[in-house]
Amino acid sequence: MSFRYQVHFTRDLFAPGNTLLRDVAAEPDKGPKKMLLIVDRGVYRHHPRVLVQAEEYARRHRDAVTLAARPVVVEGGETAKNDPTWIEIVHKAVEKAGLCRHSYVAAVGGGAVIDMAGFAAATAHRGIRLIRIPTTVLAQADAAIGVKNGVNAFGKKNFIGTFAPPWAVLNDFNFLSTLSSRDWIAGVAEAVKVALVKDADFFGFIERHAGPLSQRDSCAMRHVIYRCAALHLEHIAGGGDPFELGCSRPLDFGHWSAHKLEQLTGYRLNHGEAVAIGIALDTIYAYREGLLPEKDFNRILDVLRNLGFSLYVPELDASVLGGLQEFREHLGGRLTIMLLSGIGKPMEVHKVDEKGVLKCIEWLKNREDKNATFIEQKSRMPQIQGVKGEAVVKLRRVFDNAVDGI
Amino acid sequence: MSFRYQVHFTRDLFAPGNTLLRDVAAEPDKGPKKMLLIVDRGVYRHHPRVLVQAEEYARRHRDAVTLAARPVVVEGGETAKNDPTWIEIVHKAVEKAGLCRHSYVAAVGGGAVIDMAGFAAATAHRGIRLIRIPTTVLAQADAAIGVKNGVNAFGKKNFIGTFAPPWAVLNDFNFLSTLSSRDWIAGVAEAVKVALVKDADFFGFIERHAGPLSQRDSCAMRHVIYRCAALHLEHIAGGGDPFELGCSRPLDFGHWSAHKLEQLTGYRLNHGEAVAIGIALDTIYAYREGLLPEKDFNRILDVLRNLGFSLYVPELDASVLGGLQEFREHLGGRLTIMLLSGIGKPMEVHKVDEKGVLKCIEWLKNREDKNATFIEQKSRMPQIQGVKGEAVVKLRRVFDNAVDGI
Numbered sequence: 164m165s166f167r168y169q170v171h172f173t174r175d176l177f178a179p180g181n182t183l184l185r186d187v188a189a190e191p192d193k194g195p196k197k198m199l200l201i202v203d204r205g206v207y208r209h210h211p212r213v214l215v216q217a218e219e220y221a222r223r224h225r226d227a228v229t230l231a232a233r234p235v236v237v238e239g240g241e242t243a244k245n246d247p248t249w250i251e252i253v254h255k256a257v258e259k260a261g262l263c264r265h266s267y268v269a270a271v272g273g274g275a276v277i278d279m280a281g282f283a284a285a286t287a288h289r290g291i292r293l294i295r296i297p298t299t300v301l302a303q304a305d306a307a308i309g310v311k312n313g314v315n316a317f318g319k320k321n322f323i324g325t326f327a328p329p330w331a332v333l334n335d336f337n338f339l340s341t342l343s344s345r346d347w348i349a350g351v352a353e354a355v356k357v358a359l360v361k362d363a364d365f366f367g368f369i370e371r372h373a374g375p376l377s378q379r380d381s382c383a384m385r386h387v388i389y390r391c392a393a394l395h396l397e398h399i400a401g402g403g404d405p406f407e408l409g410c411s412r413p414l415d416f417g418h419w420s421a422h423k424l425e426q427l428t429g430y431r432l433n434h435g436e437a438v439a440i441g442i443a444l445d446t447i448y449a450y451r452e453g454l455l456p457e458k459d460f461n462r463i464l465d466v467l468r469n470l471g472f473s474l475y476v477p478e479l480d481a482s483v484l485g486g487l488q489e490f491r492e493h494l495g496g497r498l499t500i501m502l503l504s505g506i507g508k509p510m511e512v513h514k515v516d517e518k519g520v521l522k523c524i525e526w527l528k529n530r531e532d533k534n535a536t537f538i539e540q541k542s543r544m545p546q547i548q549g550v551k552g553e554a555v556v557k558l559r560r561v562f563d564n565a566v567d568g569i
Numbered sequence: 570m571s572f573r574y575q576v577h578f579t580r581d582l583f584a585p586g587n588t589l590l591r592d593v594a595a596e597p598d599k600g601p602k603k604m605l606l607i608v609d610r611g612v613y614r615h616h617p618r619v620l621v622q623a624e625e626y627a628r629r630h631r632d633a634v635t636l637a638a639r640p641v642v643v644e645g646g647e648t649a650k651n652d653p654t655w656i657e658i659v660h661k662a663v664e665k666a667g668l669c670r671h672s673y674v675a676a677v678g679g680g681a682v683i684d685m686a687g688f689a690a691a692t693a694h695r696g697i698r699l700i701r702i703p704t705t706v707l708a709q710a711d712a713a714i715g716v717k718n719g720v721n722a723f724g725k726k727n728f729i730g731t732f733a734p735p736w737a738v739l740n741d742f743n744f745l746s747t748l749s750s751r752d753w754i755a756g757v758a759e760a761v762k763v764a765l766v767k768d769a770d771f772f773g774f775i776e777r778h779a780g781p782l783s784q785r786d787s788c789a790m791r792h793v794i795y796r797c798a799a800l801h802l803e804h805i806a807g808g809g810d811p812f813e814l815g816c817s818r819p820l821d822f823g824h825w826s827a828h829k830l831e832q833l834t835g836y837r838l839n840h841g842e843a844v845a846i847g848i849a850l851d852t853i854y855a856y857r858e859g860l861l862p863e864k865d866f867n868r869i870l871d872v873l874r875n876l877g878f879s880l881y882v883p884e885l886d887a888s889v890l891g892g893l894q895e896f897r898e899h900l901g902g903r904l905t906i907m908l909l910s911g912i913g914k915p916m917e918v919h920k921v922d923e924k925g926v927l928k929c930i931e932w933l934k935n936r937e938d939k940n941a942t943f944i945e946q947k948s949r950m951p952q953i954q955g956v957k958g959e960a961v962v963k964l965r966r967v968f969d970n971a972v973d974g975i
Contacts, residue, residue, distance in 0.1 A: 258723045261894075263901035264814075264899070264902070266901070282692075286729050288898070289730045289813070325696070406696075488667075495669035495670025495672070496670070
């Protein structure tokens with residue numbers, strides 16, 4: 164069995180003349196396809212016209228797609244994944260709207276809403292087609308690209324979920340303009356991660372544009388999202404284990420502590436912020452263990468700081484070590500942690516020296532004050548304006564056409 | 570991607586010397602594998618030693634398998650699928666026992682418990698290996714063989730579920746001895762169904778042995794289960810659409826009304842009893858529409874009656890027509906109903922004449938009294954004792970070896 168899904172980049176997805184959504188949903192000779200929209204409350208707050216626009220869009224393209232019910236607005240952020248009521252609300256809406264396996268659930272929102280709505284769609288009638296419309300940097304670059312969904316339970320991230328390839332992923336860059344500064348930069352942590360395990364050149368790009376990225380340079384950000392999404396897709400298509408039957412999960416570099424930190428901070432840290440700390444922790448550990456050269460160690464920590472990430476929180480203490488066991492249990496089999504022997508050079512280890520990790524935490528704690536000063540200095544530095552290069556030009560062409568698959 | 574799972578037939582699965590379970594679970598060089606047993610309350614009631622036996626079994630084979638927690642006893646029958654608390658209980662047990670994706674959930678029970686526990690296993694950590702140990706005729710012959718799981722919601726059968734191939738299916742014939750007469754015969758309805766759409770010879774076997782089957786001839790029953798399971802497996806492996814992406818589901822012959830009838834009777838009818846009525850209804854309909862010859866029509870209704878099925882309940886009225894729409898919604902796309910143009914000769918139709926169906930219901934209602942007499946007469950007829958033939962001999966060899974794959 165193989166599977167196939169489309170990933171598109173666009174702007175103004177619900178503009179009447181943008182045919183992307185209708186083209187993705189329409190089936191020849193099948194009449195209008197039923198669709199149920201699930202919308203993140205955060206998106207609705209910042210784009211209050213989105214529901215009306217979507218309804219107008221469906222009216223305009225009523226030969227191809229029909230909204231089977233009024234859009235359902237759900238809580239955004241981890242609340243969507245922590246409270247099982249939201250799954251029930253989506254299931255109920257699917258049932259009431261009379262959706263079938265050939266209908267669509269379209270989830271518009273951040274990674275958490277897409278994960279939750281995706282789980283609800285995957286389990287209603289044993290799987291309704293899911294169109295993901297991610298609206299944050301993190302979701303567009305990472306969370307919405309893959310074949311997974313999930314919700315949290317028993318204080319554990321993604322304890323409940325399935326593997327279910329989406330029907331399509333539609334990235335609308337316009338949604339990014341209203342993100343908070345925290346949400347804007349948080350997603351870049353996943354880009355740093357994928358660059359570190361997959362693509363040293365891409366790491367160089369992020370390194371050179373850390374300033375602009377932290378200053379909301381949207382052109383640099385579009386390139387980061389595009390490249391990050393492409394690397395994720397390549398991994399899924401070429402990695403050989405999309406449904407994670409083995410023990411290895413290279414894209415979860417930095418995540419064993421990140422998932423635990425999110426939970427320990429009661430989700431005060433968002434996923435990207437936790438991943439930045441997780442990357443820092445495993446970077447320091449690899450350096451201390453003599454696996455990673457000092458130069459690379461410095462470059463990685465510098466990039467994280469220059470992007471504006473804080474690399475320490477008071478909850479970062481011995482309790483985070485519980486994340487190792489939870490990580491192993493979630494994936495199964497032998498403990499397999501990805502570390503780095505260089506930028507773009509991942510390596511697997513099956514044993515982690517817990518005392519060594521505690522020393523790394525101590526080091527991060529001691530550096531905390533210095534980091535604050537460091538970030539302040541950086542923000543006074545002149546910024547590199549604009550981004551050039553082939554990839555960005557290619558991306559522009561994509562926007563002109565409004566539609567493109569990766 | 571392909572998938573593979575084993576189906577075995579045995580007796581006394583938890584007998585210390587029966588190595589089937591350990592062989593299925595063990596992995597070379599991986600040490601003892603964690604297993605969590607979920608046991609149907611009905612099984613526990615009739616086999617109160619089963620929990621102790623399982624624990625002794627695990628102690629005896631502790632180099633290969635270890636019970637990660639005490640077995641969890643859950644409610645049997647549709648209650649297991651109607652009350653979402655049971656899923657939560659299984660999830661919680663998985664979490665507490667620290668199972669990982671390479672561990673096992675082993676579900677011992679009827680089709681409902683296996684469906685529910687299978688859903689819980691498929692969604693914990695995005696999928697823990699599931700070993701199905703079905704204990705009823707229906708579950709061994711049909712429900713536990715396939716790649717589906719599910720629970721009921723909003724009054725709809727299997728509204729929530731996933732497609733998830735099991736790790737293995739272990740059929741222990743000994744469990745059948747304590748079934749009630751209703752549960753004993755109910756499962757044969759699914760065998761009649763699969764014979765009608767797949768195998769006219771097998772239908773002939775059931776026809777010839779309807780008396781012995783209804784009189785608890787276990788040798789005839791073992792052949793029915795074995796052949797029914799084999800036909801289901803062949804369909805899944807060779808049918809081309811194991812995950813039902815299309816609109817057609819030939820093995821759901823007779824099921825559009827059966828699922829609705831179960832719900833309309835508040836699950837007073839069990840699944841097999843409802844399927845028997847569903848088969849009768851679609852058989853009469855096909856005959857009335859001129860699709861099915863009278864001779865076949867008579868043979869099918871005779872078999873159902875000779876097995877002891879009642880083919881009418883007061884809830885069988887116009888409300889059952891709602892099942893057509895629910896059936897279409899569940900599968901998706903165009904309405905596709907399987908009818909027969911002969912025994913072993915299925916044909917798809919995409920339109921059902923609702924008035925015609927109501928006439929068939931009327932006909933079944935009018936025949937109700939006569940049927941009662943008919944069954945009474947049959948039960949006074951001399952019974953054919955014993956079963957001979959190559960297939961049964963082959964099956965006996967299987968039992969001698971305790972283990973065999975299909």
